[in-house]
Amino acid sequence: MKRRDSALNFLKLLCAYLVDNNIEIKDVEIPKINDGEVLIKIKCALTDGTDLKAYLRSHHLLKNGPFGHEYSGIVVESKSHKFKIGDEVFGLNSAYCGNCKFCKTNRENLCLSLKDNLVLGAYAEYLKIPKLVVEKNLFIKPREISFKVAPIIEPLACVFSGIEKLNLSGYENIIILGSSSIAIMFFLILENFNVKIYSRSKKRLELLKESPLFEKLERAFIYEIDNNYDVLIDTTGSYDLINKVLNNPPRGSKILLFSGMEGDKFLTFNQSYFHYNEIDILTSFHHKPSSVKKAYDFLMEKHKLLEYLITFEFEIKDIKKAFELMKEGKALKCALKFEK
Template identity: 25%
Template structure:
C-alpha cells in the first residue's frame, strides 16, 4: 500500500509499505478515503513545527471504511463507514488526571501523523475507541473535517462565553478561521473576519454565516464595524499568529485573545494591562472534553455547512500539487503565497489505487 512518509524537513515521499494487520485485540484497520491537509502537516514539512518523528506517515484529518477488526472489537465490522479520532490520551498520567488529556504525557508514539503512522496512506490502524460511525448522509469529505472542528470547539470552550452582545473577530480565513467563525455564530456571537490574502478573502465571501462580514484590514474592520479603529474588542481568535500585539492593544477590559497558530514567533505584551484590565491570553490545541464527538454531531446535524469549506480534492499521487495549493512548495523547498481561492484541501486516497 502507499503512504506519504516524512523523512526530514522538505523531504516527503510517497512510498510503498506493507498492508496493515490488527496487532491488539481492539485494533481496527481502516481503508482511508480522504485526508485533509492541515497547518500542522505544513509546519512539519517546512520545519516550522519540528515535532514529527522521521519515518512517520503524515496526516490526521480523515474518514474511511473498516476493512479488518481485532477479535475483541464489537462496535464495528468490515464495510462500516467511520470517522477517525487521531488524538490519544492514557487517562492515567498527571496531565490526564488534571483534565488536560490533550497534553497527555504518554502520547509520544501514539499521535497520528506526528509520532504514529497517520492517514496519508491507504490504511490506518486505529483503536475501536477512536472511531465514530459515519452516517450515510454525511460524506467522507464532510466527515474528515470532524478533527479540525473538534480543535475549534476545544478553543471556544476555553473562551467561556457568557454573553452574546460582545464585540468579536477572527483573524484568518483558512479552515480554522472559518470553523471558529461558524462556531462562535452557533454560540450566538456575531464576529467579523480579517483576511489579507486576496484569494482566501474571495473564497470566504461565499462561506460566511449570515450577517457576517470579512475585511482585508483590521483597522478598516474596526472603523466599519464600530465607527472608529480606536474602539475596543471583547474577544479575538487569531489563527495566524501575526496580529497578537495589535489585537492585544485593542482589547476592552475583560477582553480575551485566543491564539491557535503554531508559529515560531514572539510578541511583546504589557503585563500591567493584563492585570489592570482583567485581560486573558489563551492558547488551545487538539481535542478535549468530548469535543470530537460534539464536532461530529455538529456536522451530522448540519449546524455548520462544512462542505462549503472544501475547496479542492486531489488524488493521492498529486500530493505535491495539493500542498502547493496551500503555499507549501515541496519541490522548491519554500513557502509561497496562496495564488488561487481555497480553504480546506483534501487528498482522495482510494484503497489499493
C-alpha cells in the same frame, strides 16, 4: 480481511521529511495490527494547517515519516469487538489514557500518553488505528455524511476546545484573526455573536463565492483591526501580527492564541497594562472528550455547509499541489483520494 493477499503486501504511503521540507511517495508494507486495533482503507484524507506547518517549517509532533491525520475509510481488518470488516468509519487523531494527572482534571488534551496514541499516516491507502483511538475516538459514519467531509471532525474538535477556554457569556464582540478553514469554523460556531474576520485580502473569501456561506462571510470580513472587541482569536500563528495585537488590547479583553508559532519566537507585552486592565491571554491545544462530542454533533447538523470548506480534490500523487495552493491562500482544505 481474513488473510493478506500477496498483492497487498505493499502500498503507497506518503512520508514527510521535515528536515528538508520534502514530501515523497513511498511503497511500504501494509501496517500489521495488534489486539484492539483496526486497519482501514482510506476513502478520503483532508489537508490542514498543522500538516502545512510541518511541510513548510517542521512541527514538534510531526517528525520524519508518514503524516496526515484527518481521515475516513472502510474497515478491512479488525481485532476489535467494536468494529467489523466493511464498517464505514471516521475518527480523531489521538485518544487519552484516562489515568494521568491531566486526564483526571479534565485536561485530556494534555494527556501524558498523547504521543503514544497518535494516528499519523492518513495520506496513504491504508491506515492503522491504535487501540485507544478505536475505543474512544473512532466512529461509524452515518450514511448521510460523506467520506469527504467526515474527517473535518478533528479540526472542529480543536476549535470547540478553544471556544471552551473562552467561557463566553453570549454578549461579546469577537474578532478572528485569519481567514483559513479554521477561522471559518470558528465563525460558523460563533455566528450568533457579533463576529468579524480579519483578513489581509479577499483571496480565500472568493473561494466560497458560489457557496451559501459567501454573503454572511462577506459581511463579516474586515481588513483593518479595530480596538472594539471583547475577544480576539488568533488562527494565523503570525508572530508579527500577534505582537501588534498585544501592544494595546481593549480593557477586560480575552486573547486566544489558537495557532502555534515557530518554537523560537517569544512574545512581548506590557505586564502592568495587562494587569490593571485584566487582559487575559489564553492558549488552546488539541481536543478533549467534551469538544469531540460538540464537534460530532455540529458535524451531523452542518455537514453540508462544512463541505464547502473543502475547495479542491486531488489524487494522492498530487499532494504537493494541494499544499502549495494552501500556502498561497488559494485553497482552504483539500481532499486527497486514491480512487477517482
